[in-house]
Amino acid sequence: MFVTPVTLTAMTLERYVAICLPLRHAELCSPRSTLHGILIIHSLSSLPCIVVLSIFFASASSASYTQFRRCSVEIFIIHTWQGHLRSAISQFYFLIMCMTIVFSYVKIMRAAKAASGEDKKSTWRGLRTAASLSTTDLK
Template sequence: MASNSSLVGVGLSVLQVNYRVILVQVLVTVFLCINSFLIITFFLKDFFYTTMRYILFATTLLSDCLFLVMTDVLLILSYFKVTIQMWLCVIIYVVMSVYTFVTPVSLTAMTLERYVAICLPLRHGELCSMRSALHLILIIHGLSSIPCVVILSIFFASATHAFYIQNRVCSVEIFIFHSWQGHLRSAISQFYFLIMCITIVFSYVKIMTVAKAASGENKKSTWKGLRTVVLHGFQLLLCLIQLWCPFIESAVLQMNFMLFINIRYFNYITFILAPRCLSPLIYGLRDEMFFHSLKYYALCGSYKKQAPG
């Protein structure tokens, strides 16, 4: 009888995991479709790809799409216990590590763009040109690559040649040989967290000061920019909490495997999928010009209020 109960418990657990995997596929597919439509809209109107804030928006969308695809591939490989050679896992890790940081760093850059637009309007055209935007994208990717370079440099110094030709289930934990490596990764993540938080708070305080002093149409525009910064801050907070998830999960794994699965699933939905569905809300729906363009293309040109320029 006890044996049958145990089998039923295992069966229910497997069924629960199956439902979770299917739900993740549905959510990822929906987010990818929405983001793809936003990206297409971005490229269909020249005003968007010549304006810094929309260029940075498109950068976050592309980053989110790539990151969602890679994490979903790893989820499926892990669920079905599919092993791959370690050199391929290294490539996957590099892409995921870099684009884990690209979205929060891009959000921070977008916040600074709003700060310049509202607090330094006379210099906005000079500082936020299309050329500056392209340079900024390179800087964003450079800053996002630093944690990956540090961790992989230590990994390459520690791993033997035989390690690269092994077949294993790919995961981030494979690249951590020593506990101090995990502490170093944690320190780097917390340093990024601190710098980004300071940037958000600084921008918020400066925009708030301008908002209180503004009047009429300027006041309305400034408060709208302030709300955008607040949404960026919330989205950034979710993205940055994601950087702490591996350390929480590794601690829980030592105690209870099923609890580890539950927490990892919760973290994936809350801190990976959720922040990446807020970008369409912030710019796809709240931004008036982008919203009208979305509506125009969604209705195949029958919506005439904001025809593409």
Template structure:
């Protein structure tokens, strides 16, 4: 009887995890469709001439790539598929870089709003299309530093035979010593600290301008302030994501079932949730982008209706 109960319990646990995988597939598919529509709108119009829209497109591309790759790894882990470690290293490099690209880009977008509101006369000079391309290179350069630090230590520690082994790909297999995890944590905390300082600085400066502004300027300034607040919330979720591997590693040592639950919650809350806020911040709140998005989403019907009304 006890054996039967344990079997039933095991089956229900398996079905529960299977349901979760299905939920994740649905959410990822919805977010990818939305992102694809937004990216199409970006390239169909002249949005690539403005820095804030260029940075917005970078977050959409980064989020889409991250969602696809993390979803593939989730499926591989669920079905216990192994792969050659050299392929896992390549996946680890891409994920390590693009986990940082979104929060660093959000910080750059906050700085762009600060320049637009607090330094409007210099906005055209500092936030031109050419400067945006330089900014993209800087964003990817800054995002690559934690990956370079981690991989340098990994390559110095891993034996050559390690790369020919077949294992289930995960972040934990790249850490051989505890101090490697501590070093990675220190680098991530430094990034967290610097981004928080930037967000707070921009918020305070924009708040001062908002209080001093009047009329239409005040309305535009407060709208920019709300955008900064949304960026701060989205950035907070992205940065908490950097702590998830350490929380999961600590839980794994105590309880496997709790580890599975915590990892699922972390994935939904700190990977999927921040990626659905980008369409909200710019795709829906920005009037110009929203009108273009609405036109393409309705296959031009909105544009025809507008012309008929005129």
């Protein structure tokens, strides 16, 4: 349930590193780091399932194990507070992922704006520096 959104968030962070920290991209995105990233993604994605299953096994009666029903998350939620806890975990994940994506997007847009030359003041400084260098070369 959480693997795809967490993977997309990790991909956003990878793009942030590639654009905003290009000199460190090769160091941070090595095969070993990628393997660690995949393990972190799957660990974070499995935490909510582990919580729901642990609570179910701790609070379910023995009759719950012998029922023949289609397996879904809803059969593991016995008490209403378990549903609220599951909802709170999902909302927490959503909040963290949204904040991460927005942070990355803002930083990438700032880097793109700086690289595009829309900042007239820095462009003017660059031109003045280039002009002063060319006049000193002529002397």
